[in-house]
Amino acid sequence: MHDVVIIGGGLVGQTLALALAAHEVSAAIVERADPDSHLAAGFDGRASAIASSSARMLGVLGLGDCLAREGCAIRAIRVTEGLRPGGVHFEPAEAGDDSPLGIMVENRLIRRALLERVRAEPLVALHAPAAVTAVERGRAGVVVRLDSGVELAAALLVAADGRRSATREAAGIRVARWHYPASGIVTMMAHAKPHGHVASEIFYPTGPFAILPMTDLADGRHRSALVWTVPARDAAGVVKLGPRALAAEAQRRMGDMLGEIELVAPAEAWPLGFHHAERYVAERLVLVGDAAHGIHPIAGQGLNLGWRDVAALAEVLAEAARLGLDLGDPSVGARYERWRRLDNSLVAMATDWLARLFAVPGRPAAAIRHLGLRAVQQLPPLKRLFMAEARGEVGDLPALLRGELA
Ligand SMILES: Cc1cc2nc3c(=O)[nH]c(=O)nc-3n(C[C@H](O)[C@H](O)[C@H](O)COP(=O)(O)OP(=O)(O)OC[C@H]3O[C@@H](n4cnc5c(N)ncnc54)[C@H](O)[C@@H]3O)c2cc1C
Numbered sequence: 001m002h003d004v005v006i007i008g009g010g011l012v013g014q015t016l017a018l019a020l021a022a023h024e025v026s027a028a029i030v031e032r033a034d035p036d037s038h039l040a041a042g043f044d045g046r047a048s049a050i051a052s053s054s055a056r057m058l059g060v061l062g063l064g065d066c067l068a069r070e071g072c073a074i075r076a077i078r079v080t081e082g083l084r085p086g087g088v089h090f091e092p093a094e095a096g097d098d099s100p101l102g103i104m105v106e107n108r109l110i111r112r113a114l115l116e117r118v119r120a121e122p123l124v125a126l127h128a129p130a131a132v133t134a135v136e137r138g139r140a141g142v143v144v145r146l147d148s149g150v151e152l153a154a155a156l157l158v159a160a161d162g163r164r165s166a167t168r169e170a171a172g173i174r175v176a177r178w179h180y181p182a183s184g185i186v187t188m189m190a191h192a193k194p195h196g197h198v199a200s201e202i203f204y205p206t207g208p209f210a211i212l213p214m215t216d217l218a219d220g221r222h223r224s225a226l227v228w229t230v231p232a233r234d235a236a237g238v239v240k241l242g243p244r245a246l247a248a249e250a251q252r253r254m255g256d257m258l259g260e261i262e263l264v265a266p267a268e269a270w271p272l273g274f275h276h277a278e279r280y281v282a283e284r285l286v287l288v289g290d291a292a293h294g295i296h297p298i299a300g301q302g303l304n305l306g307w308r309d310v311a312a313l314a315e316v317l318a319e320a321a322r323l324g325l326d327l328g329d330p331s332v333g334a335r336y337e338r339w340r341r342l343d344n345s346l347v348a349m350a351t352d353w354l355a356r357l358f359a360v361p362g363r364p365a366a367a368i369r370h371l372g373l374r375a376v377q378q379l380p381p382l383k384r385l386f387m388a389e390a391r392g393e394v395g396d397l398p399a400l401l402r403g404e405l406a
Pocket of ligand 1: 007008009010011012013030031032033046047048049050130131132160161162163165166167184186227270271272288289290291297299300301302303304305306
């Protein structure tokens with residue numbers, strides 16, 4: 001018998017298991033893929049911008065060394081409309097604030113560090129690769145049957161099985177969903193000039209073109225991640241361009257800011273969409289991460305929202321366990337949902353609005369956006385609010401996001 005069964009061992013599901021274990025709550029993870037296959041370079045070439053609050057939680061959960069070794073601090077963010085001079089510059093150091101806005105790390109390396117910690121944690125049982133053949137949720141508890149014949153019993157089931165969550169669908173929870181007519185082309189580039197820990201978001205009518213600072217390559221060359229939004233119909237063609245032609249196209253969009261560039265990883269195309277579950281809870285079931293919500297990557301916040309779900313749910317369950325409550329009691333799930341829904345909704349709406357605003361074509365729209373960015377640049381309080389959002393430091397933060405156990 002476990003306290004919790006988590007279906008889905010992605011970045012959110014594994015982090016949740018570790019967060020629960022840190023509070024003496026046991027968990028079984030069921031992951032359908034072979035976790036070692038998720039560490040291969042070709043599985044997920046993305047890197048994530050980890051907000052400072054998420055980084056604090058990962059530190060408490062034993063990933064601090066990974067972030068210190070593999071992470072590259074983002075110390076400033078520059079947002080411009082095309083390559084026009086001006087725009088908004090978020091530079092906390094200008095105001096004497098030395099802490100970074102976030103940390104860039106390859107997803108593969110976070111997965112590897114999480115898996116090592118999960119395998120070493122006695123309060124976490126990892127079943128992978130494993131397929132769920134049946135789920136029973138009832139008044140007395142939850143039973144999850146696996147294709148291996150194993151039966152897992154727990155008080156609560158957590159769906160962390162991503163945007164197409166079968167667990168969510170089987171529970172009849174509906175989602176609001178739409179697709180953006182765009183894909184994110186993701187790759188890595190080496191470049192001649194140092195990035196100076198600056199992330200650049202350059203807006204074009206086809207979508208944002210983001211350059212994110214990464215640690216230098218082993219041969220000493222400077223390196224950045226690229227997330228380039230293109231119309232969905234062009235994505236396959238852009239990926240097929242090959243590294244030289246793609247580098248030439250990218251160079252045209254970023255100018256000489258980093259000197260000559262060379263692509264050092266294959267390009268991948270990720271479809272972009274929005275979804276938000278109408279509820280995060282059902283009988284003895286809770287949704288977290290992309291199973292509950294998925295947003296446009298324009299502000300690099302999707303995974304951070306999932307990690308904020310993790311911190312809130314771990315705190316709610318730890319307190320319930322301490323009080324001897326049933327972890328599947330509706331009041332426990334309701335407290336989690338109340339804590340997370342507003343933040344998730346606000347960030348989801350803001351990113352959707354931004355993605356649409358910057359996609360309006362034509363010169364007049366571009367001129368208005370440019371003026372808007374200049375206005376924000378003149379408003380230090382608004383800039384401070386944006387920086388606090390980027391760091392994930394707005395609202396009622398659970399203990400883990402403050403770097404503490406609940
Ligand atoms: C181009 C792009 C760039 C992004 N950049 C950022 C960024 O910089 N910062 C940020 O915060 N976010 C970013 N995001 C968002 C982020 O990648 C996602 O929000 C995050 O990966 C979601 O993690 P998850 O664990 O909830 O879901 P997933 O990563 O989808 O994991 C779900 C897991 O569940 C497993 N699974 C599914 N079904 C079953 C089943 N039936 N049984 C067992 N296991 C199952 C899957 O195999 C998988 O391992 C980006 C997204 C995109 C598309």
